[in-house]
Amino acid sequence: MNAKAKAIVLFGHGARDVRWREPFDRLASLWKAQHPNVLVELAFLELMQPSLEEAIGSHITAGAMEVVVVPVFFGQGGHLRNDFPVLLSACREKFPNIQLSATPAVGEDEVVLQAIIEFSARAL
Template structure:
């Protein structure tokens, strides 16, 4: 039996990219590209986008869809540059609400991507390369 889930069978694990959201639909384009890259990189994992506000799906809706598919573990990665008020106050409350709503699903969170030295190194390399462009 193959290890790859069929389109009809759910992956046991999911990765949710959590972003702020904006009124301008073009704002989400890099997030859609990141989603596509991760979906290709992680074929055994469901990869979803979710937003805090102004765009859909919002995080509770994305998790509801994953719960309905039988996903047992979700890791939420805030695609934020830093730990501002939304990530310190709104995000934990939202995650706690979702944990209560879906107790059978293990929901874990990562720190904001901008808190990672490897992400900052990539941004620094991009900025330095822009000087010679």
């Protein structure tokens, strides 16, 4: 399997204000610069496009056979505990030939939490 057969979906909540998306666009751009052989798409739970299903479909169209969804949420609130599993299950049913997995919320990772501490310490 070549590197292009793997893909990442950076999955966020979404917001009415289009400017809320700007850090996600920067995150996707940084991913592309650092991992040019792995496809990346943004997806949103609500209020913004593309949806999770649309992002995964885009990866499949581009040839991905393995897609990892990374919830760019600070923690496992109701959306990740209730809504996200339903969406992920629906995508697994719609795309049965694709290996589809998900990570925990990024905010639960010790390295991410440490980066927030370091960011905060620079403010002192």
